[in-house]
Amino acid sequence: MLTLPDFPVRQRDFLLEISRAITAQLDLSEVLRRVLEASVIMIAGRVGVIALHDAKDGSFRVRAYKGIQREQVADLNDQLNAFINTVSAGTERNQLDQQLKEMASSLNSDLVQAVAMPLVFADNPLGLLIVFRSYEASVTPNDMQILQSFADQAAIAVNNAQMFQRIKQEQQRLSAILQHSADGVVILNADLEILQVNRSFEQMTGWSTDQAVGQSLDAVIVWQKIEGQDLQDAVAQGWPTRRSVQAPHADTFYVEGDLLRQDGLTLSIGITYAPLFGQDGKLTTIIGNLRDITNFRRAQEMQNVFISTVSHELRTPVALIKGYASTLMRPDAQWNEDVIRNSLQVIEEESDRLTTLIDDLLTASRIQADHGVQLQLGDVRLDLIAASAVERLQLQTSKHRFVVSFPNGFPSMQGDAKLLRQVIENLITNAIKYSPNGGTITVGGRFTDENVTFFVRDEGVGIPETEMSRVFTRFYRIDNKWAATTKGTGLGLFLAKSIIEAHGGTINVKSQVDHGSTFFFTIPRD
Numbered sequence: 187m188l189t190l191p192d193f194p195v196r197q198r199d200f201l202l203e204i205s206r207a208i209t210a211q212l213d214l215s216e217v218l219r220r221v222l223e224a225s226v227i228m229i230a231g232r233v234g235v236i237a238l239h240d241a242k243d244g245s246f247r248v249r250a251y252k253g254i255q256r257e258q259v260a261d262l263n264d265q266l267n268a269f270i271n272t273v274s275a276g277t278e279r280n281q282l283d284q285q286l287k288e289m290a291s292s293l294n295s296d297l298v299q300a301v302a303m304p305l306v307f308a309d310n311p312l313g314l315l316i317v318f319r320s321y322e323a324s325v326t327p328n329d330m331q332i333l334q335s336f337a338d339q340a341a342i343a344v345n346n347a348q349m350f351q352r353i354k355q356e357q358q359r360l361s362a363i364l365q366h367s368a369d370g371v372v373i374l375n376a377d378l379e380i381l382q383v384n385r386s387f388e389q390m391t392g393w394s395t396d397q398a399v400g401q402s403l404d405a406v407i408v409w410q411k412i413e414g415q416d417l418q419d420a421v422a423q424g425w426p427t428r429r430s431v432q433a434p435h436a437d438t439f440y441v442e443g444d445l446l447r448q449d450g451l452t453l454s455i456g457i458t459y460a461p462l463f464g465q466d467g468k469l470t471t472i473i474g475n476l477r478d479i480t481n482f483r484r485a486q487e488m489q490n491v492f493i494s495t496v497s498h499e500l501r502t503p504v505a506l507i508k509g510y511a512s513t514l515m516r517p518d519a520q521w522n523e524d525v526i527r528n529s530l531q532v533i534e535e536e537s538d539r540l541t542t543l544i545d546d547l548l549t550a551s552r553i554q555a556d557h558g559v560q561l562q563l564g565d566v567r568l569d570l571i572a573a574s575a576v577e578r579l580q581l582q583t584s585k586h587r588f589v590v591s592f593p594n595g596f597p598s599m600q601g602d603a604k605l606l607r608q609v610i611e612n613l614i615t616n617a618i619k620y621s622p623n624g625g626t627i628t629v630g631g632r633f634t635d636e637n638v639t640f641f642v643r644d645e646g647v648g649i650p651e652t653e654m655s656r657v658f659t660r661f662y663r664i665d666n667k668w669a670a671t672t673k674g675t676g677l678g679l680f681l682a683k684s685i686i687e688a689h690g691g692t693i694n695v696k697s698q699v700d701h702g703s704t705f706f707f708t709i710p711r712d
């Protein structure tokens with residue numbers, strides 16, 4: 187038993203020990219154990235429990251106990267929750283005391299009194315501290331004050347632990363967002379040294395986290411080509427200018443160019459830098475967001491190429507039509523019938539070319555808008571379409587020999603006749619265009635019970651292996667001397683592929699540079 191003069195000294199020692207445990211960041215259970223130990227000793231109890239409020243389900247659960255068995259905890263939890271409900275219902279004091287007494291005796295028949303104290307932090311009820319005594323004595327204001335001092339310490343520890351938990355979860359969430367972001371992220375200090383990077387950054391730059399962290403930004407972000415200023419120059423010239431804590435992201439800086447990766451390859455990227463400021467308004471951190479803009483650039487390039495090719499393709503026939511029409515209309519000239527017929531023939535051919543071009547453009551934009559091709563199905567004979575296409579197109583060339591080769595009994599199939607004719611005419615036109623020295627063009631087919639295959643073979647310039655899959659993309663033309671000298675928009679094979687795929691088929695090419703190409707497609711018969 188403590189003697190009276192020892193009392194405040196002992197209490198102070200306990201409080202000191204507990205606050206040390208809190209500052210030393212000992213885990214919550216350990217702090218609660220010490221609080222309980224001190225409380226039970228100081229008010230001469232035999233049993234003590236601390237129950238904490240669980241914000242998720244609103245219940246109270248014992249988190250530290252002294253003087254009872256582990257098996258008793260479940261039952262005690264139920265009694266505690268029943269008690270808290272009674273308290274919340276605003277029940278009479280006497281009845282509460284009675285309930286506490288019952289709780290005490292159910293724990294141990296020796297226990298006759300319970301002293302309870304709520305754990306409160308900043309008006310938030312966090313839990314309950316109860317000390318049970320084996321003798322009945324009046325609970326003095328001193329008892330209450332002692333218990334209060336320990337309950338306050340416990341409340342601080344619980345609040346710290348909950349805050350720590352929340353911050354840890356928040357940190358984990360942020361770190362997951364950072365790591366899994368499709369954009370590259372780099373975090374810099376005010377001296378432009380790298381503090382952290384994410385996985386996408388590693389993939390874009392070829393630098394691993396270990397290599398990049400600690401480096402200065404310009405050692406890692408090396409531009410082969412840059413548009414405008416780099417971050418270093420911008421900072422030297424006073425960026426960020428708006429040093430505001432309220433609007434930390436207001437003054438971003440964007441830079442774009444071709445990044446020289448660590449492995450020597452290049453990548454088109456855009457980086458947006460956002461500054462973060464400390465409470466004193468000083469720049470503390472810069473967050474850089476890297477975006478791969480290769481596709482965007484490619485699309486832009488395609489669009490430019492497209493606009494220039496299409497306008498060129500439109501202008502040539504229009505100029506011819508206009509030229510021949512004006513010539514025929516000259517009032518001062520008398521044209522003989524041959525000249526008139528030839529001129530009208532040119533006008534007709536060029537009008538056809540315009541129509542084909544416009545049809546191609548319309549089909550392409552429709553495919554894009556509808557996300558596919560709408561088919562008007564019917565019975566189609568590819569061999570007949572091929573024969574009539576050859577008959578028409580061979581008039582355009584005198585250099586080429588045409589062979590049409592279909593096996594007997596070539597079957598009809600289900601398909602869209604108009605679109606399939608467009609594909610076949612396109613393949614034959616390409617065969618003529620890309621064999622400028624002439625040669626044989628063979629158009630033919632094969633069939634099985636399930637499929638029909640159609641092919642066009644030429645002896646022309648051929649296609650390099652690396653370009654074979656790309657020729658089917660929209661507006662793509664192989665960048666060689668033939669592209670400069672032949673007319674085209676780079677739409678034909680894109681359309682062919684879309685149309686064949688809409689029929690459930692596949693289209694492909696076999697080719698050898700300078701020896702010729704064979705384009706072939708296979709479609710299910712029904």
Ligand code: ADP
Nearest residue numbers: 616617620648657663664674675676677678679
């Ligand atoms: P276009 O002929 O209008 O340029 P296409 O989409 O029909 O567009 O063809 C795309 C590119 O594929 C052409 O620019 C050409 O470089 C290449 N190509 C197509 N057909 C052949 C062929 N038979 N032989 C060689 N190259 C071809």
